[in-house]
Amino acid sequence: SRTPLSLLGTGAMGTALARAWLAAGHPVTVWNRTPARAAHLAAEGAAVATSAAEAVAANRLVVLCLLDDASVGDALDGVDLSGCDLVNLTTGTPAQGRARAAWAQTRGARFLDAGIMAVPPMIGDARSGAYVLYSGSSGLFEEHGAALAVPAGTRYVGSDPGFAALHDVALLSAMSGMFAGVLHAFALIRREDVAPKDFAPLLVSWLGAMAPAAHKAAEHLESGDYGKDVVSNLTMQVAGNATLLATAEEQGVSPELLTPYMSLLERWLAEGHGDEDTTGAVELLDVRRAER
Numbered sequence: 001s002r003t004p005l006s007l008l009g010t011g012a013m014g015t016a017l018a019r020a021w022l023a024a025g026h027p028v029t030v031w032n033r034t035p036a037r038a039a040h041l042a043a044e045g046a047a048v049a050t051s052a053a054e055a056v057a058a059n060r061l062v063v064l065c066l067l068d069d070a071s072v073g074d075a076l077d078g079v080d081l082s083g084c085d086l087v088n089l090t091t092g093t094p095a096q097g098r099a100r101a102a103w104a105q106t107r108g109a110r111f112l113d114a115g116i117m118a119v120p121p122m123i124g125d126a127r128s129g130a131y132v133l134y135s136g137s138s139g140l141f142e143e144h145g146a147a148l149a150v151p152a153g154t155r156y157v158g159s160d161p162g163f164a165a166l167h168d169v170a171l172l173s174a175m176s177g178m179f180a181g182v183l184h185a186f187a188l189i190r191r192e193d194v195a196p197k198d199f200a201p202l203l204v205s206w207l208g209a210m211a212p213a214a215h216k217a218a219e220h221l222e223s224g225d226y227g228k229d230v231v232s233n234l235t236m237q238v239a240g241n242a243t244l245l246a247t248a249e250e251q252g253v254s255p256e257l258l259t260p261y262m263s264l265l266e267r268w269l270a271e272g273h274g275d276e277d278t279t280g281a282v283e284l285l286d287v288r289r290a291e292r
């Protein structure tokens with residue numbers, strides 16, 4: 001028998017999740033603030049609740065996929081959560097995850113916070129690599145792990161309810177830097193006789209080839225020795241940055257997406273770290289160090 005569950009929020013992500021559970025034979029009760037956006041799921045086999053309270057009362061396992069943390073508070077304001085197993089797939093900060101866990105606990109619910117590492121078309125496709133980070137109640141995760149694994153893979157990252165958001169936001173932040181670089185690269189080639197679709201495969205394979213440098217950075221961070229087995233030293237990299245900036249100027253492209261990172265590396269170089277690689281500059285990002 002498949003675990004029945006309730007899903008609050010049938011936006012782009014919630015709809016994809018509901019479809020994956022329905023396709024796998026799980027009875028699903030859905031609720032959405034704007035009822036018209038949940039109605040189409042009735043035709044696909046979902047029960048549609050007319051209030052959040054009704055959806056919560058329908059099943060022990062209650063999944064939230066709302067816009068942000070404030071919408072979770074709005075949707076569940078005054079709703080009896082006692083005995084509920086709440087799984088919050090809404091993206092938030094680590095502090096919001098911890099506060100929601102305490103909020104759920106005082107209302108008698110078990111709580112798992114989560115971060116979805118996927119976009120909606122990846123949900124329900126086992127080959128897409130989609131997964132969800134979870135943290136909080138290990139009992140809840142063990143009991144409902146099989147149902148949670150239906151729409152996407154699952155990774156439990158600890159009992160601290162802030163950890164799913166911490167991992168999620170760290171990954172999204174790295175992605176943000178990558179997309180900034182991609183945008184700048186396309187800006188450089190755009191006005192020339194280079195077809196973006198011919199350039200894109202080069203970009204994808206180059207980023208893929210460079211990404212494993214994160215393993216070396218992790219080794220440096222763990223040992224605290226930023227100068228061990230350095231492949232590309234900071235003196236060389238900062239000199240190379242001048243070429244990147246000169247090319248931006250030649251091509252009439254604003255350097256605004258590159259300069260914050262480059263300035264950070266220059267400051268670290270000025271502090272005498274030319275023989276290391278870039279990892280030590282992480283110290284400059286520590287706001288408490290800057291305040292000292």
Ligand code: NDP
Pocket residue numbers: 008009010011012013014032033034037065066067068070071072074075089090091092116117118119120
């Ligand atoms: P949508 O904008 O498509 O849906 C937002 C949902 O939140 C709707 O159901 C909306 O209801 C509801 N909502 C908004 N405000 C409130 C409120 N005050 N009270 C009650 N319900 C409210 O967003 P997505 O489905 O794409 O995203 C949902 C979550 O999933 C977000 O936290 C997002 O960060 C996360 N996510 C999304 C990804 C994506 O690519 N889409 C990727 C990874 C994570 P209504 O229809 O009434 O407006």
